[in-house]
Amino acid sequence: QVRLVESGGGLVQAGGSLRLSCAASGRTSSTDTMAWFRQAPGKGRNFLAVITMSAGHTAYADAVKGRFTISRDIAENTIYLQMNSLKSEDTAVYYCAARTGEVRFGVLEYDYWGQGTQVTVSS
Numbered sequence: 001q002v003r004l005v006e007s008g009g010g011l012v013q014a015g016g017s018l019r020l021s022c023a024a025s026g027r028t029s030s031t032d033t034m035a036w037f038r039q040a041p042g043k044g045r046n047f048l049a050v051i052t053m054s055a056g057h058t059a060y061a062d063a064v065k066g067r068f069t070i071s072r073d074i075a076e077n078t079i080y081l082q083m084n085s086l087k088s089e090d091t092a093v094y095y096c097a098a099r100t101g102e103v104r105f106g107v108l109e110y111d112y113w114g115q116g117t118q119v120t121v122s123s
Contacts, residue, residue, distance in 0.1 A: 002026045002112040004096045009117030012086055016121075020081040022096030022114055028077045030111070031098040036070060036081045037107065038092035038119075045095065047105045051079060059103060088123040 008020040024031050035050035049060045049070035058070050069082040079096065094117050097110035104110070 002028065002030050002098055004098060004112055004114035006094065006096045006114040006117040009094060009119045011120045011122065014086060014088055014121055014123045016086050017082070017084045018086065018119060020083070020094055020096075020117060020119075022079045022081075024077040024079075024098060024112075030100045031077070032100050033103050034072070034079045034096065034098045035105075035110065036068075036079075037095045037097055038090075039095065039116075040089075040092040045107050047107070048094075049081060050103050050105065052103060057103070059105075083119070086119075086121045088121050090119060091121050092119060093117065094119050 003025045004022055006022045012018050033052055036048040037045050038048055039045040047061050048064050051058045051070045051072050067085045072079045096114040098112040099110045
């Protein structure tokens with residue numbers, strides 16, 4: 001089993017920045033690919049960014065490209081999401097996810113999920 005724990009959420013003003021962390025523990029050999037998703041109130045869970053843990057290849061959703069950056073620390077089995085130029089529409093619960101194998105973008109493609117961390121952007 002893999003356990004994912006997110007941290008770093010909070011309240012920030014529009015235009016500000018936050019950095020989220022997601023630490024993986026347990027069977028981390030299963031976390032070839034890790035990603036960030038978010039879910040706004042009353043809406044579905046949407047892909048934001050993904051990274052391969054070995055090579056560090058990344059991909060982003062258009063909505064966050066150029067504002068958010070995903071990175072990893074292999075030694076710590078941790079990924080990060082640096083979020084800049086935050087907007088009110090970025091308000092959501094942010095989830096970390098992991099899967100074994102190649103990059104995928106769909107919610108159903110991921111086997112392991114964290115509990116989520118709330119990000120609220122005030123305008």
